[in-house]
Amino acid sequence: MEQSLKSKARKGPDMRVNIAGVELVSPVIAASGTFGYGVEFEEIVSLERIGAFVTKGLSKEPMAGHPAPRIIETASGMMNAIGLQNMGVKAFVEQKMPRLRQIPGAVVIANIFGFTIHDCLEVINVLNDAPGIAMYELNASCPNTSHGGMVFGTDPKLLDELVFRTERVSTRPLIVKLSPNVTSISQMAKVAQDSGAQALSLVNTFLSMAIDIETRKPRIANVTAGLSGPAIKPIAVRMVYEAAKVVKIPILGMGGILRAEDAVEFMLAGASAVQVGTASYADPRAVENIAAGLKRWCASNDVAEVKKLTGGIVLH
């Protein structure tokens, strides 16, 4: 008895979470677009110590993205208009997946987008044939493209059709990533759930703009960009809270997480897991550090199972 108590204490808190049937060793996940295709980080981050990572958005064909400048720093945040630059889904499967399959404990979530529903279905069909991918995250929310992307995530009818049709062809759990650029996040969350999403990611970046007053030109070549980082955290926490009230599926919360305490806040608001994006630009080891910090936080706050934090907000 004494022995088992001791070994339990040594093991520390149980950090496992289950997202749509996939068990993760930690709720802390690297966010799409900030962690490359994962392989770039294998020397820097121990992939088996983080919950999972989400790839850059993958499209049917390779994309060059928008012209520079496409990233700038702002007060407590970052603006980007990368324009979904990526190598295309086929090259990802052929060039990156063989290595990813060899990395012990690497949990791959493939982020998908398309300009039409048909594009998304084609991307999923290619990924379905590739072993070693745990889940799909469908980006219904990119603010940096003129069609597709955010349009799907801001129109309930389009979102319904997109999720319904993609879920039917997916052989893996489908997470739907929602746009925060909407009036009612609860409505969109409910639509995504009812159309078949097995989990939700929220939020993507907020539509934003900055002007250089000397040249009077936009500071980002694309003119508008997506705002991320600590500046958006309170809005993102509110959106996770509102969505969690109306859906039963797990929510992956994100937006400005820099420290373990930020992750705790998202979980108390209703998130079952969290993603870390912009923080990786300041510190490439941020995701692993936050995962370790969250475990320490749970240990020192008598939280035996991290999953118990989800929805633990005390309102009265």
Ligand SMILES: Cc1cc2nc3c(=O)[nH]c(=O)nc-3n(C[C@H](O)[C@H](O)[C@H](O)COP(=O)(O)O)c2cc1C
């Ligand atoms: C440079 C950059 C590129 C991104 N690219 C993608 C992408 O391809 N697909 C996607 O779903 N989200 C993308 N995102 C959004 C992030 O995954 C995340 O939702 C957002 O940045 C909020 O989290 P953060 O404040 O921790 O960065 C990108 C964000 C940044 C900063």
